[in-house]
Amino acid sequence: MFDIDLWREIFQSINMNRTRSLLSGFTVAFAILLFTILFGIANGLQNTFQEAFGTDANNSIVIFPGKTTKAHKGLQVGRLIQFKSEDREFIKEKYGDKVQFITSKVNKSASASFKGEKNNYQLRGVHPEYMFIENNVVKSGRYINQNDIHNRTKVVVIGKKVEDDLFFKEDPIGKYINLSGIQYKVVGVFTDDEGDSEEAVIYMPITTTQFVYGNNDFIDLIHLTYNPEMKSGEALAFGNAISNSLKKRFDVARSDQRAIRIWNMAQGTEQVDIMTMSLTVIILVIGFGTLIAGIVGISNIMIFIVKERTKEIGIRKALGASPKSIVSIILIESIIITAIAGYIGLLVGVGVLEFVGPSLKEYFIKDPGVSNSLVIGATLTLIIAGAIAGYLPAKKASQIKPIVALRND
Structure with a gap:
């Protein structure tokens, strides 16, 4: 059932901690932005290879x-x-x-x-x-x-x-x-x-x-x-x-x-396949490296956020909040920030590719672009990673006795 008070509390928390929210969002948005641009350029190079062979049968x-x-x-x-x-x-x-x-x-x-x-x-x-x-x-x-x-x-x-x-x-x-x-x-x-x-x-x-x-x-x-x-x-x-x-x-x-x-044509196709495969591996390594960096960044921020809110968690428990509700608030807040930032990163990345795409033809990169499903999948990966990163410390903090949480420095 939709709880309007829960959502009002989450957005108030985001608004009251703008710097923290912006840092969390920037980490995700930047990772998705780089991921989109890298795979867009890789697809552009593959389009160039395919155009070199024209539309004639490749066998x-x-x-x-x-x-x-x-x-x-x-x-x-x-x-x-x-x-x-x-x-x-x-x-x-x-x-x-x-x-x-x-x-x-x-x-x-x-x-x-x-x-x-x-x-x-x-x-x-x-x-x-x-x-x-x-x-x-x-x-x-x-x-x-x-x-x-x-x-x-x-x-x-x-x-x-x-x-x-x-x-x-x-x-x-x-x-x-x-x-x-x-x-x-x-x-x-x-x-x-x-x-x-x-x-x-x-x-x-x-x-x-x-x-x-x-x-x-x-x-x-x-x-x-x-x-x-x-x-x-x-x-x-x-x-x-x-x-x-x-x-x-x-x-x-x-x-x-x-x-x-x-x-x-098999000789040229074999060479293009090798080049495309090598390029794909390089882009995958760099792309997933970017995602891992984003995951580490959002994980560190989530751990810091939970630690920062330990006293708040103690007050909530003292007022009768259940461990489940405390964990839910932190997780939903993390998911909202990650999802919005990921979407912004996607839009900016696609916009950059659209803007610079025509000028990249002289560098043998034709129609750079990336499928939405790939980037959405990357964003979901970051969201899940952020949720897991937030869940573990939040779960641990929710089990602390209120008196101990209130004494936390």
């Missing part, structure tokens, strides 16, 4: 053909390796469920025009799976499909930047654009979180690209994603296995590093 492997640098099986140095569509099928069949998505890719540049508007864009011939590798989002219409691949359909999917440049407010779906003298039907518009650089791209079926630009089966590279359940070490081994298989297929020496080149 990517890209395979590039090159030139041989070593003689092998009687074949000369400097031999050009040329991938074909069948090499994609070879990898897909050989490694089965280890491959999540896989596409061949042909890169070209094209001059695109529509009703007098004209510009140059990157043209990519791909398979439908590329949508999931690049993490394109279809804004309207559809993406390339298997029928387009099979029938060499003259259709394209354009980026939002291309739509803005050529079509303005006109709906491009179903319209025809001219790519270097050939008409293609626009069947879809996509967006990409990486912005204009990736949205100034036109996709078409890879078979159409091969037929129009050379009438051959050549491809520029193979791009795949591996099973996301693979760990970094397994993914690196998988990339090496693909490289060795292709070297054997093209009669390339295993020690030749330039004939077939592998770019494996």
